[in-house]
Amino acid sequence: AFRRVTLTKPTFCHYCTDFIWGLAGYQCEVCNFMSHEKCLKNVKIPCSCIAPSLVRVPVAHCFGPPGLYKRKFCAVCRKSLESPAFRCEVVLKMHGYLIHVLLSCDVFPQDTYHHHWREGNLSSSARCEFCKKTCGSSEVLSGMRCEWCGILAHAACCVIVPPECTFGRLRNMILPPSCVQLFSRNFSKLHCFRISENLQTESDEDDDVDGSTQGSTKDIQISTDSSKQTLKIFDGNDAVKRNQFRLISVPRIAKNEEVVEAALRAYYINDDQQEYELQTFTQQVLLSDDVINRNDAAEDSNLGSVFRESVPEAWIIRAKPKDEEVIRIYPAWLKVGMAYVSLRVNKDSTVQTVIKEVLPLLGRQTECLQNFKLVEVLMGSKQVQRMVLDNQELILNRLKDIRKTSIRQMNQTRFYIVENSKSIVQVNLFVGGLPPQLSPEEYTNILKEELAIKS
Incomplete structure (x- = not known):
């Protein structure tokens, strides 16, 4: 959602990379995308909040150790990387927090392949394949690069470039994605990119590292604006247990809907704010329309005042209960022209139905x-x-449990219908440099000694 903002410092458009003259610009409230008014109607770059819904085949990132990246930008919030950031060894650079923007790849056999575009962080000398003009920028996250063939293009030009990817000059040396498949679930993707396991030990203890803040309230910086209030927002029971929250700053006289909308925006959730509500740790729902300035509430009310001068109040995002809901079911097999089907379920719907x-x-x-x-x-x-659901499990209760645990987790959850098939995995390994004319048992013993395999 774009809103008109007043510019107080030199700002560049993320679409055309030109300077925004004047005092007015248009900024996305979620991903901070900045644009001219004239460029606004042409913007087709998906916002960070809807990026997960565009993923065809979910594949996790492979993050290396945090490092400093000069004059680079976060692929989620689009801000400059001034603090240590995580870099995906496959596709993205990200800020000091992780979010559910996954690598999208196609594992289905096919004859033609489309460009796999990645936005931003191009060199200043990068030139567009279509118009031959400079498409890189050191001021904002802009420009597109195909991860397969390496061609560069403006955001406006990439839609004009022929969609078919030929894999560039190294086409004869590149294996298409349909030719590579990994069967073993015990194989670590860190080995693929030669990332040391000890560098991942600390971060792997908590796979849900994101924009949440963890620590005591004394480390929290209170907003210096006397007209605003800083609130701690948890997205579910799991965040409360981990003491991981996100901070939002809202006016004291903000309405309930405005605070809920700001809380959802902090977690990159693009749902209707009418479907959610805020609760205190006492599980008492806020019924008043005025969340911050509760002047009409009784002084001995159990809900208490939201505004405090020293410590910000904490709230939990909760989904309002529903008697029926529409869910998306994704087929695990290739279905041309159909990514998913929508289905309405009620309190009696089971997995089997x-x-x-x-x-x-x-x-x-x-x-x-x-x-x-x-x-x-x-x-x-x-x-x-991945988890296989029991046929007799009530699907609506499952959705409620996920949302109670984490609203953000529900936004990252999909349901796939999969065929029951028993796949036989056979691996053929060629090993050279062994002494000739030995028995199979002797070769096996040599390999066990070299690889230190315990029988």
């Missing part, structure tokens, strides 16, 4: 229900977790 209703929508109505299962997929920033 969901499978029964989804199969006709996917053109598989003649097949047996026992040949399919419903898999819950959590698209975390550093790993993708």
Whole structure:
């Protein structure tokens, strides 16, 4: 959502990279995308809050150790990387927090491949493949680069460039994504990019590292603006247990809807704020329309005042209960022209009934229900977790449990319908440099000694 803002310092447009003359610009309230008024209608770059919904096949990032990156920008909040940041060894550079913007790759066999665009952090000498003009910028996150063939383009020009990717000059040396598949679940992706395991030990203890703040209240900086109040926002029970929250600054006279909207924006959640509410730690729902300035409340009210001069108040985002809901079911197999199907569920809907209703929508109505299962997929920033749901489990109760644990986790969760198939994994390994004319047992012993494999 773009809003008109008054500029107090030199600012550049993230779309055309030109200087914004005057005192007015248009800024996204979530990802901080800044634009001219004339460029606003042409912006097609997806906001950070909807990026997860555009992922076809969820693949976790592979982050290396934090480092300092000069004159680079965060791919989530679009701000300059002035503090230590995480760099994905596959695709992205990110700020000191992680978010659910996952690498999207296509693992389905196909004859043609489209460009895999990554935005920003190009060199200052980068030139557009289409218009031949400079497309890099050291002032803002702008410009597009295909991760496969390496061509560069402006945000406006990349939609004009032919979508088919030929993999560039090294096309004869590059394996297309459909030719590579990893069966072993015990294989660490860190080995692929030669990232030392000990560098990941501290960060792997908490896979949910994000923009949350952890620590005591004495480390929190209170807003110096007397007309505003700083609030601690938790997105569920898991965040409360971990003491991980995000801070928002709202006016004292802000309405309940405005505070809920700001809280959702802090967690990059692009849902209707009418579906959520704020609760205190006492689990008492705020019923008043005026969250901050509760002058009409009784002095002995158990809810208490939100505004405090010394320590900011803490709130939990809760989803309002529903009797029925619309969920998205993604097919685990390739379905041309159909990413997912929508299905309405109620309090009596089970996993088995969901499978029964989804199969006709996917053109598989003649097949047996026992040949399919419903898999819950959590698209975390550093790993993708999958869990097969029991056929008799109530799907609406499952959604309520996820939202109670974490609103952000619900935003990262998908449901896939998967065929029950037993895959036989066979690995052929060529090992050279061994002494000739030995028995298979002797070769096995040599390999065990060299690799220190415990029998």
